Amino acid sequence: MTKKVLYLCHMFKIRLTMHLLSKIYHFYYDGFKNMKLGKSLWLIILIKLVVMFGIVKWMFFPNHLKTNFDTDLQRGNYVLEQLTQTKEN
């Protein structure tokens, strides 16, 4: 008896989750489908993100300390060296 109740509860939970996921999916699907100006804006966002992360970040903006050193100890030592060099700016 208890097993049967538990099974029914489990099935009900799964159905509820599926129903919720389906509602969320349709919410976004309909939202994107019915967009007018939004479509152009999404295109601009996508182009921009590709340019920024795919080209600009990858080609021109390596993380200086992460690229040149393997450990935080090395990075810390390098910055300490920079700070303690007698360098006039």
Add this chain to the structure above:
Amino acid sequence: MENELALVDWSRAQFALTALYHWLFVPLTLGLTFIVAIMETIYVKTGDVWWKNTTKFWMGLLAINFAIGLATGIIMEFEFGTNWSNYSWIVGDIFGAPLAIEGLMAFFMESTFFAVMFFGWDKVSKGMHLTSTWLVALGSNLSALWILVANGWMQHPVGMKFNPDTARNEMENFWEVLFNPNGVSKFLHTISSGYVLASLFVIGISAWYLLKKREVLFAKRSMIVAASFGFLTSLFLLVNGDTSAYNVAQNQPMKLAAMEGLYHGEDKAGIVALGVLKPEEEILKDPKNPFYFDIEIPNALSFLAHHSTSAYVPGINDLVYGNEEHGIESVASKMQKGKLAVEALTDYKKFKKEGNDQKAQIALASFEKYQHVMGYGYLAEPTDAVPNVPIVFYSFHIMVGLGTWFLLLFIVVLYFSMINEIENKRLLLMLTILTLPMGYVAQEAGWIVAEVGRQPWAIQDMLPVGMATSNISTTSVQITFWLFAVLFTALLLAEIKIMFKQIKIGPEGGH
């Protein structure tokens, strides 16, 4: 040396370019989200569908601004890692927490509720939709909080301790960092200035409709909401401006002196309401008269800086060369102490490496004694501690002058809107359109005061910009500078073009 200067200058120019462009988009989002939320609240309260359409129109323009401005700030994070790696490493632990919270908040709160705000009309309940709109407004403004907490810390470092073993500042008190008076007043000043800009934006576009004799009711009602919002936030800005000036006077007196073009300190110092600065060579000969002409409000600067009309306010020369009578230490003296701090840090590192703990502890004690002025040890001349005075002075006065004009404009627009005469005041309508770009000028001028005014410091008194940069080639920074100039200009042109198109379509065009 020349190469180092070029690298620092190009890195600064690149950061300034990205920050200034980024700031063309952000303040409008900060303010317009609230105006849209207010309009939707009226819709929900009255049930008048006309307000729903009005809300949807301004929401469409908000979406354009949001989409074009989205991720422009990420470029600055790229620059931190590449051009400013020393700085990033040194501030890492302080910036890490606020920026991580900002990332999470911006991503989860804004993006989730943004979708409900745009896709949720007629799909979720009115209450749920309104809650989402308010949460987008709160979320975008809270995102700004974390960025400004980080910026406030750079201008007034509190709640941290420098670890000489790792070369990083480590957070000791999160609440001290969060409630740093400099950060809090900066946050309030920044977001409320965004509200003013958004109000000018709504009023300017509404004025255009009225001049074209289109969408008259829509324009008049939008104007009442925007002028009320702009008026209230301008009043708040006045009070908050006083708090900001007080904080600057306590923590960054050099910035305050530059903002006012005050070279020679005085009791009962006045505020220069309007003035034209002489060239630097002439000021050096006669620092008591730095202006060709000026209109001064007596005692106002003393009151603003110290909340006493007779208080002494130090000038640039007092801060550079010291003033014994008022207990002001000279930059030369701080430079000596700063050099001692750098030497002590060098010794500490050396003794630690040699395993001589006793000597290392003596060096550490010496470092900790002078650590608060360590940055002065890297300056070549005492006058290096002075920011570019004309830029700071004129930017500050442009910002204050325009802020005053906006307040007057809001009052006049609100008055004529309330008596239902606004559509007949063509000159006033044209003035409101011309004032909209001035709103952006005021925004940028404010950031120039904040950031140029704190030079030469990346972290106030502790790290000059020259020590904060990475050891990379100047050419690569120059290339990316021009790359960004093109990219951001293209984005700005796209924004203007799409905005204009949507405004011409009008409120009936949907989103």
